[in-house]
Amino acid sequence: MSSSRLNVACGGSLFFKCENLQKVGAFKARGATNAVFALDEASARRGVATHSSGNHAQALARAAKLRGIPAYIVMPSNSARVKIRAVEGYGGTIVFCEPTQEAREKTCAELVAETGSTMIHSFENVDVMAGQGTAALELLEEIPDIDFVVCPVGGGGLLSGTAIAAKGIRSDIRVVAAEPENADDAAQSFRAGHRIRIAGGNTIADGLRTNIGEPNFSIIQRYVDDIVTVTEQGITAAMRAIWETMKIIIEPSAAVPYAAILENRLDVRDQRVGIIVSGGNVDLDLLPWK
Numbered sequence: 080m081s082s083s084r085l086n087v088a089c090g091g092s093l094f095f096k097c098e099n100l101q102k103v104g105a106f107k108a109r110g111a112t113n114a115v116f117a118l119d120e121a122s123a124r125r126g127v128a129t130h131s132s133g134n135h136a137q138a139l140a141r142a143a144k145l146r147g148i149p150a151y152i153v154m155p156s157n158s159a160r161v162k163i164r165a166v167e168g169y170g171g172t173i174v175f176c177e178p179t180q181e182a183r184e185k186t187c188a189e190l191v192a193e194t195g196s197t198m199i200h201s202f203e204n205v206d207v208m209a210g211q212g213t214a215a216l217e218l219l220e221e222i223p224d225i226d227f228v229v230c231p232v233g234g235g236g237l238l239s240g241t242a243i244a245a246k247g248i249r250s251d252i253r254v255v256a257a258e259p260e261n262a263d264d265a266a267q268s269f270r271a272g273h274r275i276r277i278a279g280g281n282t283i284a285d286g287l288r289t290n291i292g293e294p295n296f297s298i299i300q301r302y303v304d305d306i307v308t309v310t311e312q313g314i315t316a317a318m319r320a321i322w323e324t325m326k327i328i329i330e331p332s333a334a335v336p337y338a339a340i341l342e343n344r345l346d347v348r349d350q351r352v353g354i355i356v357s358g359g360n361v362d363l364d365l366l367p368w369k
Contacts, residue, residue, distance in 0.1 A: 128194065140169035141169045157178045226350045256305075259308065259311065287335065329358070
């Protein structure tokens with residue numbers, strides 16, 4: 080999608096790849112499906128497992144349902160009811176745990192050991208990364224002459240896949256990530272040249288609070304040109320501008336790349352820019368401008 084109003088405002092040409100319209104409402108459907116269907120038959124029969132409170136949980140449950148295999152999903156006890164219902168609706172078996180990263184990982188490891196299922200991590204998995212990269216492939220098939228592509232970064236699955244796909248098609252294309260200032264571990268790590276872990280960031284972009292994954296960071300160092308950061312006010316303004324102008328629902332994490340343009344963290348004048356709109360799963364009772 081594109082918007083003449085937004086183009087005039089920034090002086091460039093913006094092309095939005097709308098993963099908010101994807102199954103499960105986010106790009107996560109791509110990676111989960113690719114990983115599930117990449118399994119051999121023997122492994123697949125034992126099922127798949129993961130720990131997630133959000134889009135990956137739904138995406139993996141759906142992918143497993145498509146292949147006709149079990150999905151075991153560890154979810155924190157404080158997960159949103161709408162996300163729990165979505166996982167259940169896709170036939171996933173939910174195991175609840177305490178709302179800490181340690182409890183999630185421990186419970187999931189026990190579940191894998193008990194069931195013999197295959198762990199499908201939400202971003203530290205090459206098949207997941209490859210699946211996420213298909214969004215950039217489709218973008219470049221439709222708009223081949225863009226100057227650079229921008230996507231949000233949390234754990235780095237989407238960014239890793241996007242960077243490999245984009246650079247694989249056109250080595251001269253620029254790949255840039257955007258991240259909240261309040262959860263800027265990827266930007267800090269990119270500048271330092273090694274991973275820097277921070278406590279869970281206090282940002283409205285809840286999908287980007289995760290620290291960058293180790294295999295993801297290695298790919299990012301090789302293929303990504305820059306990582307910029309944006310303010311919470313910028314995220315809210317960008318989210319609202321897209322809702323009002325383009326008439327589509329996007330979540331805060333998906334607004335981060337456009338926020339980078341609004342806050343002049345990216346110079347897009349006379350540039351053709353592809354933006355990966357990562358998802359549209361938002362609690363309508365908790366809109367940031369209410």
